[in-house]
Amino acid sequence: MYLSTLQLGAFRNYDSLTIHFSPGLNVLYGDNAQGKTNLLEAIHFLATGRSHRTSRDPDMVQEGREELLARAAVVRRTGTIELELRCGLQTRKQLKINGIAERKIARLVGSLAVVLFSPDDLQLLKGPPSGRRRFLDLELSQISQTYLHHLMAYNRLVAQRNTLLKQPVIDEGLMAVYDEQLVETGAQLVVRRAEAVRRLSPIASRYHRMLAEDREDLELAYQSQGVGDDGAADLETVRRRLERELARLRSEERRRQVTLVGPHRDDVGFWVAGRDARLYASQGQQRTAVLALKLAELEFMSEEIGEPPLLLLDDVASELDPHRRHYLLSAVREGVQSFITCTDLEDLMVREWPADHRLFRVRAGTVVLDDRGLS
Ligand SMILES: Nc1ncnc2c1ncn2[C@@H]1O[C@H](COP(=O)(O)OP(=O)(O)OP(=O)(O)O)[C@@H](O)[C@H]1O
Known part of the structure; x- marks a missing residue:
């Protein structure tokens, strides 16, 4: 499975945004506090109905706005699934799958799956x-x-x-x-x-x-x-x-x-x-x-699912030494759609980018495709 398009409205520091991702490696780079983790959070939200950072959904609504929108086009072996989540400051989450309103957020299960690795996971043990x-x-x-x-x-x-x-x-x-x-x-x-x-x-x-x-x-x-x-x-x-x-x-x-x-x-x-x-x-x-x-x-x-979930790697370069980093990145290349955030591309120490990678520069709630990563 892979996420082909992500669309956000009033989500954290994203006013309005549409991104087309690579089915392979996607690198989101930029300075601190520009919105890299917010993008992983949006993907996590679309997969599970929940943020990985807050238990309060309204926290994700952009300051000064009433309602957030997160949409994804997920390409599965069986076809494309369109997911849409809306969440307001005062209103409950609303889900649509392929344009049809679903009463239960649990209906999200089976559309988009993710494995997230963030610095917080180091506390797991x-x-x-x-x-x-x-x-x-x-x-x-x-x-x-x-x-x-x-x-x-x-x-x-x-x-x-x-x-x-x-x-x-x-x-x-x-x-x-x-x-x-x-x-x-x-x-x-x-x-x-x-x-x-x-x-x-x-x-x-x-x-x-x-x-x-x-x-x-x-x-x-x-x-x-x-x-x-x-x-x-x-x-x-x-x-x-x-x-x-x-x-x-x-x-x-x-x-x-x-x-x-x-x-x-x-x-x-x-x-x-x-x-x-x-x-x-x-x-x-x-x-x-x-x-x-x-x-x-x-x-x-x-x-279990029959195809790999998405791999979301939040700022792992700063947390792992070169040996572990290299190992993780080699696992990333094998048919798994991956999203990696980092502040500096050099930190990833990639000698040769895979053919299907895309680099995105994230700055103050805008995302620009870097043509070094255009494929
Ligand atoms: N509800 C919100 N409304 C508007 N902006 C928000 C909201 N929540 C967070 N932000 C902004 O989002 C930015 C933080 O983005 P994010 O956590 O994605 O940082 P990052 O790029 O991953 O940085 P780092 O490398 O430090 O982890 C901050 O500028 C913060 O003010």
Whole structure:
């Protein structure tokens, strides 16, 4: 798949803009604060319905304007899909696919998929478990509308259950209904996440060995109250274990007035050379592991979707050393539409640009095609 055209109106510092991208490599370069990341954000927004930088959609509306517009033409093997998202300061997001209004933003799943690598991802290993869960959720939600549906229902349920736990007198009948739903929906999420991590682990390990020049191994494991000690993560086992945990933590939950059982408490374990990377990894080891994970995500999603998602690389040149940068850029060339932002083209250290690359100079909310990159 590739994004052939992006059109923006009143989006961050873009008043009005239309860009035609290369199906291969697209480099967005320019000084700081000119709008490079805003373009990646717009692509992420069109793919997932959400910004990767803010949970408040109105932040993306240009200052002084009422409503933003983001449109994309996505070329898939099966044909071109036109996506349109509008979002106002006071109004909810509105989606159109091929000109037809869709009531649910979740209908975006299956049109445009992205893998984003930004400097914030370097916190993925050492940061809190919520970041690692978000990583999995974002990946799986882009692959499966069913997963997204379960995730949204689960998040709603946990919020409702927490409200109930805070009541002075708990309605036990309602709690029993919530418990049943938590086990059902929670188990669906655990099974799918555990399977994704099981498949990501050997792919990430392969990339990691190449990046670390065969010196160290990387291993991933999904850690959950629902997964058996032997790693069993089939639906029945997960359901049974969640039920057991609900019974075991019943009084603790009431005392703390918060839901303590379910996939919102899970984590992904990373081991580098047999040691827990979340605790022990050096800066360099973290970078290598995260890079391996992102490349694994790209491969996993390509397998699931049947064609590669877009790769968005935000300012990676400043964060990665020449060896890792070179490795990442070599992965970029193989039939994956890629978008790279940088302040200086020299930083990418590309000796020979691929034939289908385009260079775009970004300056104060304008984007100009640089004819060195015209193909
Ligand atoms: N809602 C908004 N309305 C208008 N302008 C905005 C809005 N949000 C952000 N901006 C502007 O967008 C610019 C930041 O753009 P962006 O984050 O894409 O920078 P960048 O080119 O990626 O820079 P860097 O290299 O520092 O990451 C700033 O000038 C900021 O004032």
